[in-house]
Amino acid sequence: MPASLLAWGEPHLAITRAALDVLPQWQKDTLGVELKNLGDNYCLIPDHVYTDKANAKYAAMDSQPGEVYIKKLHLPVPEQSGNLETLNYFVAKAVASLKENNIGDAARYMGTICHMLEDFGSPSHTIPGDNMFTLLQQFLPPSEKMQGLLLHGPIENGTFKVSIEGYQPRLLGTTVEEAAWRMLHRVHEGIINARSTTLPIINALNAGDEEEKLKWQLKAATFDAQVVADAMHTILCLGAQKFEDKAQEQLRSVSIATFWPEEALSLYYPQTQFAGSPHWGHARVGVVMEGGNKPVPIRLRVNENQQVVESTFKEGISPVMGKPLTWHLPKGIYKRFTVIAGLQAGIGDKGRVEFTLLGDGKPLDTLTLNGTDAAHAFNCDITSISHLQLTTTGRGLDPKSNYAVWAQPVLRR
Incomplete structure (x- = not known):
């Protein structure tokens, strides 16, 4: 087995058991005896495909015939579409097995999904292309004790108990496609969280501080x-077609403000996504970067009670000119997309920007706004759209004032 790809190891069991512990009782009853097997064995299936040949088929994909060890079950590929394909495939397999009352097969496919999500959120899988951290060690030289050691194993190894007691699991969708799509964006949060732990763990290893490492x-x-x-x-829930009303209501709309667009390969913006207007940089979430170095709250002029007032927005994206932002959508789930587009009040007053929304490459709506104009509320039909793209183009004489904002971008059923 390619040892260089292994992540978490035994902690897979602790993580999976903690997740299963907080499931509603009816779901534990559905799994029956397979509940224990899922937490004790099936979550390791993708790591054991060469030694547990009977279960290896539950970590295989039709799109990769003959491939026993599928790397993208352990390391996310840069493009979201590849990871979404994997989630769609295994979620569909698990749900189909549940609907056929084949709980054994369902639990094994669920184990593969557990493993994938856990590996993606492992601190040892955080740096694209540097799985052994050999490049990172050139920037962060190891201590004498760690000299010459590959860091992948030490970063993840350990014996510990995980508990999320009191956590209430969230419904991610009422169809396989919607569930896989939301699952992808949920695990993106896990990847970013894991990245925040990698350097502290390495520092603890270099210092020989086991307690800090464990934290x-x-x-x-x-x-x-x-x-x-x-x-x-x-x-x-999908297997039983059992959804609580409150959970379904919470799925009726979703903000994509914090969802990574497809241009952010491996969940960061490569320099190809940088531009010089309104400043040298890339798209930002939740703030506008004044001068490229000072984050300020998003403020737009909006029409309110027949007058124009300034309003602050917590959710929004401040793009750079000429660099589109694209999101894959689960087709047929959402009917409308709403967003408030305008220029940042004050520092954007001398700007002039064309805002364009595209669905599958075709224009949905477009409008050019001056810096002192009130923001415009777009409301587009996206019923049959699988890719939504937002673009901004400078149309004025002062490119340094083109502080464009897409505020409250929301998909609605």
């Missing part, structure tokens, strides 16, 4: 368990 490992493992709990809960 940061648990930060990653605890978040992983919550992501896995959401996924297992959703799959079991």
Whole structure:
């Protein structure tokens, strides 16, 4: 087995068990004896495909015939579409097995999903292309004790108990496609969380501080368990077609302000996504970067009670000119997309920007706004759209004032 790809190891069991512990009782009853097997064995299936040949088929994909060890079950590929394909495939397999009352097969497919989500959220899988951290060690030289050691194993290894007692798993969708799509964005949160733990763990290893190392490992493992709990809960709801009214209501709309667009390969913006207007940089979430170095709250002029007033928005994206932002959508789930577009009050007053929304490459709506104009509320039909793209183009004489904002971008059923 390619040892260089293994992540978490035995902690997989602790994370999966913690997730299963918080499932509703009816879901535990559905799994029956397979509940224990899922937490004790099936969550390791993708790591054991060469030694547990009877279960290896539950970590295989039709799109990769003959491939025994599928790397993208352990390491996310840069493009979201590849990871979404994997989630769609295994979620569909698990749900179909549940509907056929084949609980054994369902639990094994669920184990593969657990493993994938947990590996993606592992601190040892956080740096694209540097799985052994050999490049990172050139920037962060190891201590004498760690000299010459590959860091992948030490970063993740350990024996610890994970608990998310009191956590209430979230429903991620009422169809396989919607569930896989939301699962993808949920695990993106897990990846970013894990990245915040990697350097503290390495620093603790260099210092020989086991307690500090464990603290940061648990930060990653605890978040992983919550992501896995959401996924297992959703799959079991889909299999039984059993959805609480409140949970369905919460799915009626979703903000994509914090969802990584497809241009952010491996969940960061490569320099190809940088531009010089309104400043040198890339798209930001929740703030506008005044001058490129000062984050300020999003403020737009809006029409309110027949007058124009300034309003602050917590949710929004401040793009750079000429760099589109694209999101894959689960087709047929959402009917409308609403967003408030305008220029940042004050520093954007001298700007002039064309705002364009595209669905599957075709224009949905477009409008050019001056810096002092009131923001415009777009409301577009996206019923049959699978890719939504937002673009901004400078149309004025002062490119340094083109502080464009897409505020409250929301998909609605």
